[in-house]
Amino acid sequence: MKVRFNEDKEVVQQLKEALKQKDGYCPCRLERIPENKCMCKEFRDQINDPNFEGYCHCMLYYKEK
Numbered sequence: 001m002k003v004r005f006n007e008d009k010e011v012v013q014q015l016k017e018a019l020k021q022k023d024g025y026c027p028c029r030l031e032r033i034p035e036n037k038c039m040c041k042e043f044r045d046q047i048n049d050p051n052f053e054g055y056c057h058c059m060l061y062y063k064e065k
Helices: 009-021 041-048
Strands: 002-005 061-064
Touching: 041 061
Parallel strands: none
Antiparallel strands: 002 061
16 A cells, blocks of 8 residues: 555645645635545545545545555
């Protein structure tokens, strides 16, 4: 299992800037709650799922099996 950044460097750069503007909260989420702090709870749960492979909601991270 490996978690890496999206291979599209432009997407990564844009999302990192958006994270800075939102104080580390996922730019794709409206609520500023602990569950939406990057790396969000949804993706942490997906990381723990041995059958999941894919991107997080905002496409910043990718989990490989």
